[in-house]
Amino acid sequence: MTETREPVLRVVPRPGDINANGHIFGGWVLSQMDIAGGLEASRVVNDSRLATVAVESMKFIAPVLLRDVVSVYAEVERIGRTSVSVRVEVISSRNRGAEQVKVTEGLFTFVAIDEDSRPRPIERSDGGGA
Secondary structure, three states, X not given: OOOOOOOOEEEOOOHHHEOOXXXXXXXXXXXXXXXXXXXXXXXXXXXXXXXEEEEEEEEEOOOOOOOOEEEEEEEEEEEOOOEEEEEEEEEEEEOOOOEEEEEEEEEEEEEEEXXXXXXXXXXXOOOOOO
C-alpha cells in the first residue's frame, strides 16, 4: 500500500484522545483501523453483515500526535468461504502535510454473519463465487 492511493478513512484526533504521554491512545488508532478495514471488507461482500474476528501482526511503529491528520489505508488480502482478511496501514500527516509518518499496520479478519450472528458463506459483490 502506498500513500498515492486514496485512504478509506481520514480522521483528526481530538484532545480527549490523548494519553498521559501526550500521544493518541493506541485503542483510538485501533478503532479507526477496524472501521476502515470493515468498510473495505464490505466492498467485496454482497449484502452481508461483518464482524471483526481477529487482528493479527499488529505493530505500532510511531506515535500519533494531537495535530496529525490520520489517513487509514486498507486493501483486501484474502477472501475465504466466510471471511475476508484486510491489510490496514495508518499514515500520519504532520506539519501541515510536510511530513508523512507510517505509525502502524495490521491484518484484520472479518467474518460474514447471518441474522443470528453466526458465520455464513460470503456472496461476493464482484461476481465471484462463495
